[in-house]
Each structure stands twice: as C-alpha cells, then as structure tokens.
Amino acid sequence: xxxxxxxxxxxxxxxxxxxxxxxxxxxxxxxxxxxxxxxxxxxxxxxxxxxxxxxxxxxxxxxxxxxxxxxxxxxxxxxxxxxxxxxxxxxxxxxxxxxxxxxxxxxxxxxxxxxxxxxxxxxxxxxxxxxxxxxxxxxxxxxxxxxxxxxxxxxxxxxxxxxxxxxxxxxxxxxxxxxxxxxxxxxxxxxxxxxxxxxxxxxxxxxxxxxxxxxxxxxxxxxxxxxxxxxxxxxxxxxxxxxxxxxxxxxxxxxxx
Amino acid sequence: xxxxxxxxxxxxxxxxxxxxxxxxxxxxxxxxxxxxxxxxxxxxxxxxxxxxxxxxxxxxxxxxxxxxxxxxxxxxxxxxxxxxxxxxxxxxxxxxxxxxxxxxxxxxxxxxxxxxxxxxxxxxxxxxxxxxxxxxxxxxxxxxxxxxxxxxxxxxxxxxxxxxxxxxxxxxxxxxxxxxxxxxxxxxxxxxxxxxxxxxxxxxxxxxxxxxxxxxxxxxxxxxxxxxxxxxxxxxxxxxxxxxxxxxxxxxxxxxx
Numbered sequence: 001x002x003x004x005x006x007x008x009x010x011x012x013x014x015x016x017x018x019x020x021x022x023x024x025x026x027x028x029x030x031x032x033x034x035x036x037x038x039x040x041x042x043x044x045x046x047x048x049x050x051x052x053x054x055x056x057x058x059x060x061x062x063x064x065x066x067x068x069x070x071x072x073x074x075x076x077x078x079x080x081x082x083x084x085x086x087x088x089x090x091x092x093x094x095x096x097x098x099x100x101x102x103x104x105x106x107x108x109x110x111x112x113x114x115x116x117x118x119x120x121x122x123x124x125x126x127x128x129x130x131x132x133x134x135x136x137x138x139x140x141x142x143x144x145x146x147x148x149x150x151x152x153x154x155x156x157x158x159x160x161x162x163x164x165x166x167x168x169x170x171x172x173x174x175x176x177x178x179x180x181x182x183x184x185x186x187x188x189x190x191x192x193x194x195x196x197x198x199x200x201x202x203x204x205x206x207x208x209x210x211x212x213x214x215x216x217x218x219x220x221x222x223x224x225x226x227x228x229x230x231x232x233x234x235x236x237x238x239x240x241x242x243x244x245x246x247x248x249x250x251x252x253x254x255x256x257x
Numbered sequence: 258x259x260x261x262x263x264x265x266x267x268x269x270x271x272x273x274x275x276x277x278x279x280x281x282x283x284x285x286x287x288x289x290x291x292x293x294x295x296x297x298x299x300x301x302x303x304x305x306x307x308x309x310x311x312x313x314x315x316x317x318x319x320x321x322x323x324x325x326x327x328x329x330x331x332x333x334x335x336x337x338x339x340x341x342x343x344x345x346x347x348x349x350x351x352x353x354x355x356x357x358x359x360x361x362x363x364x365x366x367x368x369x370x371x372x373x374x375x376x377x378x379x380x381x382x383x384x385x386x387x388x389x390x391x392x393x394x395x396x397x398x399x400x401x402x403x404x405x406x407x408x409x410x411x412x413x414x415x416x417x418x419x420x421x422x423x424x425x426x427x428x429x430x431x432x433x434x435x436x437x438x439x440x441x442x443x444x445x446x447x448x449x450x451x452x453x454x455x456x457x458x459x460x461x462x463x464x465x466x467x468x469x470x471x472x473x474x475x476x477x478x479x480x481x482x483x484x485x486x487x488x489x490x491x492x493x494x495x496x497x498x499x500x501x502x503x504x505x506x507x508x509x510x511x512x513x514x
Binding site for chain 1: 335454504
C-alpha cells in the first residue's frame with residue numbers, strides 16, 4: 001500500500017511524524033506537506049503565486065518527503081498530478097492535527113481540506129485530529145489509523161470516501177471505542193479582541209470559545225465528549241437538495257428589465 | 258432593508274461596485290470586503306495574525322465601507338460581530354465575482370465562502386459570479402440580484418438559505434431565463450507548469466482548463482452553458498449521510514492495542 005500523508009500544521013509538526021511512524025509499518029509512505037503552518041486555511045489553493053517545493057527525507061532518512069510552500073489542497077493536487085504521478089497513492093491521510101476538527105468547524109480546516117481534496121481526486125482519504133496537551137502522545141491515534149487503513153481502502157472501492165476522525169481528549173486506556181457520527185454544530189461567542197497598534201490604528205484578533213450548544217446524540221461532538229473516537233464520512237457536494245423545490249419561483253422571474 | 262456586501266476580488270473591484278449601485282436602490286448598503294484580491298481562498302479565516310480594518314466610503318461618499326486585511330469569511334464574521342453589531346444586515350451578498358463559480362469548484366471559492374459564512378451565521382445570503390470580457394458589464398447581473406433580493410429574504414424566514422448564482426457568458430438580451438440547479442462536476446487536466454527560478458530551483462504554477470465532462474441536465478454548468486442564470490441553494494453540512502450505515506463496521510473495531 002502506498003500512503004500519501006499531508007497536514008496543515010507543517011511538515012515538521014509532531015502529529016504528522018507520529019503518522020509517518022505508524023503508517024511505515026503497513027506500507028510505503030510519502031509525505032507532501034506545507035513547509036509552514038496553514039491552520040484554518042480552509043480549502044484554499046494557490047493560483048496567483050508560484051508554489052515552491054523542497055525534496056527532503058524524514059525519520060532517519062527512510063521516508064521520501066516534499067515540503068511545499070502552499071496549502072494542504074495544493075499539496076494533494078501537486079502530489080497526484082506531478083510528484084507521484086508515476087507512483088500514485090492508494091490512500092491519503094491528513095493530520096494528525098493539533099486540535100479537534102468537529103462539527104461545522106470542519107469547513108475552516110486545512111487538515112480536512114487535505115482529505116476532501118483527496119476524495120475529490122478519487123482517492124480514499126482520512127483526516128485525523130486530536131486535542132493534545134504537551135504531555136500526551138499522538139501514538140495511539142496514529143496506531144488506530146494504521147489499523148483501519150486497509151478496511152477503509154476496501155470499503156472505498158466503489159466510490160472514494162473521506163473520513164473525518166477526531167480522537168478524544170483522554171488517556172488511550174479511557175477510550176471507550178469508535179462511533180460513526182454526523183457533524184454537530186459549533187458556534188462561537190465574542191470572537192474579536194480589539195487593540196491599538198503603535199500608530200494608533202485599531203486591529204482585531206479573532207478569538208472565541210465554542211458556545212455550549214445542545215448537540216445531537218449522534219454527533220461527532222457528543223461522541224468525542226464521551227471519550228469515543230468519532231468517525232464522520234464527508235462529501236463535497238454543497239448542493240442543498242432539500243431546498244431545490246422551494247425556490248422554483250426563481251424560474252418564473254421576469255427578466256425584462 | 259440593510260444589505261451587507263462582500264467579495265473576494267477586493268473592495269475596489271468593478272463587480273462589487275456594480276452591486277453597490279444596484280442594491281442602493283432597494284436599501285441601505287454597507288460594504289465589508291477584503292483590501293486585496295483573495296480568489297481561491299476557500300473558507301479560510303485569519304486566526305494567526307491580526308486583522309486590520311480601514312473605514313472608507315464608496316460611490317460619491319454615499320456608501321459606508323470597510324476595507325479588511327483578511328478573507329471574505331473574516332469580513333462577514335467581523336461585520337456581524339463587531340462593525341455592524343448594532344445595525345445587523347438583513348441579507349448578505351458576495352460578488353460579483355470576476356469568473357464563474359460552478360460545480361465542485363465552489364469549494365475553492367472565496368466569493369461563495371462569503372455567502373456560506375453568512376448563512377452559517379443565520380443570514381440569507383447570495384453569492385454571484387460571472388465571466389466577463391472587458392467589454393461586458395456587470396450591470397444586468399447586479400440588477401437581477403436587486404430584483405430577487407426581497408423574495409430571497411421572504412423564503413429564508415424559516416431557515417437562512419445561501420444561493421449560489423452564476424450569470425451566463427452572453428449579452429443580457431440573450432439570457433433565456435433562470436434555472437434552479439444542483440452543482441455539476443468540474444475536473445481539471447494538466448494543472449501545473451514547471452519552471453526554474455533564477456537560482457536553478459524548480460517551482461510550479463497551478464493552471465488548467467476544466468475537462469469537458471458530461472454534465473447532469475439539471476446542473477449549474479449545463480444551465481449557464483445554455484445561457485440561463487443558474488441558482489443553486491447551498492448548505493454547509495459536509496456529512497455524507499448516505500455512507501453512515503456502510504461504515505458501521507468501525508464501531509466494532511477492537512481498540513486493544
């Protein structure tokens with residue numbers, strides 16, 4: 001199995017190193033990841049400036065790696081269309097992100113966009129995220145991914161699925177199991193801190209804690225807060241099919257003006 | 258009606274000016290838009306650097322405007338939570354984008370993310386895009402938005418809808434009408450041009466024409482190519498509900514390792 005890894009915390013982040021180590025035990029690993037942190041970059045791609053690439057090696061020179069001056073979505077496009085075009089990956093894994101990617105927040109996530117871009121290009125893909133204090137390890141989450149990877153490949157044979165995985169904030173012995181979930185709802189309060197710069201101009205820092213909303217019992221947010229690993233299948237069709245019939249009045253709009 | 262305008266081409270782009278002019282005739286307009294071009298920025302938000310804001314006025318000093326050093330999604334968050342918190346908008350409109358935002362491409366679009374962020378925050382929202390040669394005008398597309406805005410408001414009373422509108426590449430007299438559509442599929446070929454920099458290092462430019470795929474007859478791509486204005490309702494729930502039952506095997510995964 002050829003495994004392509006990316007992330008949004010940058011190629012030298014501890015989360016991706018934990019994934020390299022665990023995935024090396026089940027196949028050939030190539031890393032194509034941003035050369036610096038790209039958190040909250042969403043599904044941005046770089047079309048107005050050139051993308052530079054540095055070839056390197058990771059983990060005792062054993063793993064082929066490319067540091068890309070671009071976004072996670074850039075990394076996946078460049079990997080599939082240029083860098084690995086003669087040795088395509090079987091599966092794409094993005095992470096392990098430092099911090100959760102839950103509920104409506106996934107739309108802002110560079111980690112998730114790496115996996116979503118993978119599935120858009122036809123590859124089974126996994127995004128994995130966890131909150132980690134400095135004393136905790138990514139190893140168990142990385143091991144979990146390596147254990148499910150071949151079955152993810154199997155069940156993606158008909159159409160490639162993007163899995164969004166969140167590992168709970170607890171010791172590995174306290175993990176109760178795995179839940180297949182839907183995305184919950186995240187809203188933030190007091191998002192902006194206002195300060196003056198040295199020249200007297202106001203500027204703003206985006207900030208904010210998620211509001212404590214009632215969540216669906218089958219949501220990813222509920223699963224993780226109950227110490228389950230949450231797995232949500234994602235798609236990239238933003239059409240709101242439920243609404244189509246309700247806005248048919250637009251087709252009768254008179255265009256004579 | 259208080260109308261909040263944003264875009265991803267920057268506050269001085271001609272597309273947003275056409276919108277300001279047409280929307281001024283039906284209500285109070287405030288512009289909160291990026292201070293420079295942010296095409297293909299997706300749903301990125303700025304969390305690792307401060308966001309500066311310059312207050313200005315547009316169109317003969319008649320319209321209140323803020324130039325934001327950030328993304329379209331930043332603009333909407335900042336507008337709702339800070340700049341317009343005491344005079345909230347009734348509707349949010351993003352555009353008019355220079356170039357189409359069709360099919361799977363919408364996931365990369367800054368214009369669409371402005372509208373989607375609006376609907377995530379509870380506001381009825383419209384993204385509007387068109388291909389425009391230098392001899393064509395945004396005026397008819399802008400007029401179309403002003404004509405439908407109050408009905409968009411009405412039908413969003415139960416839950417706020419984000420509308421993705423694409424105006425066809427034709428003279429306004431050739432526009433056949435409006436179609437309510439779903440997103441089509443876009444794929445690109447030969448996406449990267451490789452060049453050497455002055456120091457002998459390779460770099461890449463993302464490029465590529467969309468492949469000529471067979472499109473669903475109800476897709477946005479089909480509608481626009483037949484000279485219809487396409488309107489697609491969008492949602493922001495990336496859960497792939499069809500897949501949930503097919504990956505229940507994950508819940509039986511043995512975690513003892």
